[in-house]
Amino acid sequence: MKRLGLTLLTVFALPFSSFAGGGEAPGRVWAKVQATNQFQRSLIANTGVVIEHVGDDFVAITGIPSEIKAVEKKFKVDSKFTLTEKMIDFPGRDARFHNFNEMLQALRSMATNNPDIVRIQEFGRSAEGRPLLNIKITTNAQERTDNKPGIIFIGGHHAREHVSVEFPIMLAQWIVAQYRQGSEDVQRMLQSREINIIPLVNPDGSEYDIADGRYKSWRKNRRPLGGRSIGVDLNRNYSYKWGTSGASRNPASDTYMGPTPFSEPETQAVKRFVEAKDNSTILVSFHTFSELILYPWSYADVRIANERDYLAHKKMAEDMAAMNGYRAIQSASLYPSSGDTSDWAYAEQNMFSFTFELDPRSQAQGGFYPGQGILDVVFRKNLRPCIYMIGLADNPYRSLQTNAGRFGLRSSSLLQ
Numbered sequence: 418m419k420r421l422g423l424t425l426l427t428v429f430a431l432p433f434s435s436f437a438g439g440g441e442a443p444g445r446v447w448a449k450v451q452a453t454n455q456f457q458r459s460l461i462a463n464t465g466v467v468i469e470h471v472g473d474d475f476v477a478i479t480g481i482p483s484e485i486k487a488v489e490k491k492f493k494v495d496s497k498f499t500l501t502e503k504m505i506d507f508p509g510r511d512a513r514f515h516n517f518n519e520m521l522q523a524l525r526s527m528a529t530n531n532p533d534i535v536r537i538q539e540f541g542r543s544a545e546g547r548p549l550l551n552i553k554i555t556t557n558a559q560e561r562t563d564n565k566p567g568i569i570f571i572g573g574h575h576a577r578e579h580v581s582v583e584f585p586i587m588l589a590q591w592i593v594a595q596y597r598q599g600s601e602d603v604q605r606m607l608q609s610r611e612i613n614i615i616p617l618v619n620p621d622g623s624e625y626d627i628a629d630g631r632y633k634s635w636r637k638n639r640r641p642l643g644g645r646s647i648g649v650d651l652n653r654n655y656s657y658k659w660g661t662s663g664a665s666r667n668p669a670s671d672t673y674m675g676p677t678p679f680s681e682p683e684t685q686a687v688k689r690f691v692e693a694k695d696n697s698t699i700l701v702s703f704h705t706f707s708e709l710i711l712y713p714w715s716y717a718d719v720r721i722a723n724e725r726d727y728l729a730h731k732k733m734a735e736d737m738a739a740m741n742g743y744r745a746i747q748s749a750s751l752y753p754s755s756g757d758t759s760d761w762a763y764a765e766q767n768m769f770s771f772t773f774e775l776d777p778r779s780q781a782q783g784g785f786y787p788g789q790g791i792l793d794v795v796f797r798k799n800l801r802p803c804i805y806m807i808g809l810a811d812n813p814y815r816s817l818q819t820n821a822g823r824f825g826l827r828s829s830s831l832l833q
């Protein structure tokens with residue numbers, strides 16, 4: 418479905434003034450800004466805007482008007498327009514996407530029908546009281562001790578990134594179905610690994626984004642902050658190097674980092690959950706969009722100091738990029754942002770950590786709202802990288818060896 422892309426492109430060509438009126442509350446502005454290097458992108462990110470896409474000689478950004486103004490002082494803005502609800506109210510429902518209740522239903526039925534290998538765990542509540550859920554997939558799933566090498570997949574930090582919620586659900590369903598169909602590879606996998614899948618960290622934001630059948634391009638959670646501002650950027654609210662780059666102190670900003678690290682019930686819950694999973698060695702945070710595999714650091718363009726950790730992260734990211742066609746890159750080499758999940762997981766939880774920016778590649782291909790047709794594409798591309806990481810969870814440094822064991826999963830079994 419290219420409708421979104423075309424709509425935006427059409428709008429993009431029109432003068433800004435066409436959309437500035439309407440008497441609505443000041444919304445967020447989308448802009449295309451000339452920027453050719455990392456230093457420029459870093460300056461732009463530090464104004465608090467969200468960098469939505471990095472091109473060779475430009476970035477696409479969204480931000481509140483004051484942030485856009487700050488960018489315009491130093492950079493050439495090729496075009497911009499105000500995002501209004503009307504403009505992001507696209508025709509046609511993406512029925513394959515799960516709203517919150519449908520997701521609950523899907524996870525619960527997976528757990529009810531497969532109690533031997535699936536355990537559903539509520540590990541916290543959102544600001545509006547929705548349960549935060551993990552699906553643990555392993556043999557003897559009801560055992561309370563976690564002692565197999567584990568991995569944690571997390572989706573849905575950012576409300577509008579609905580594809581990042583669907584992919585983890587599809588991954589869980591695929592693994593369970595393969596096990597039930599008698600795949601020996603997957604049976605071996607579940608005997609020797611514990612797979613944790615948290616599809617949705619930000620249910621309040623996600624529900625708000627689709628309320629009334631209209632996409633609102635919402636990013637943050639929905640905690641009222643006093644005044645007119647609502648929401649903290651959950652992927653700027655983790656503690657490591659919190660607030661040092663690419664995050665805003667302005668509660669109205671889309672990259673608002675929160676009053677303190679872990680100020681939000683959602684990030685607190687993830688923190689407690691991950692801290693309790695001593696057996697887990699790898700954390701993967703799914704986002705959209707851009708088709709990237711990112712590894713630490715994100716807060717600044719400095720290399721991971723431990724050479725072996727650096728090489729293993731880089732090797733894993735590059736191995737996976739060869740599988741899904743994404744670009745593997747250190748996170749901050751695009752632009753810095755602090756307080757994200759991956760920096761925290763590596764720095765403070767001693768885990769290998771990756772951020773996937775899933776399909777599509779660009780705004781023109783649909784951006785946050787590419788349509789449900791992309792789900793099968795995303796799944797086909799990213800299944801193998803996930804199986805690869807699950808395989809390495811016993812010792813991610815094995816990635817540095819040739820012939821790193823990967824359960825001997827035959828490609829045929831992955832393509833069913």
Ligand SMILES: [Zn+2]
Binds near residue numbers: 574575652
């Ligand atoms: Zn995101």
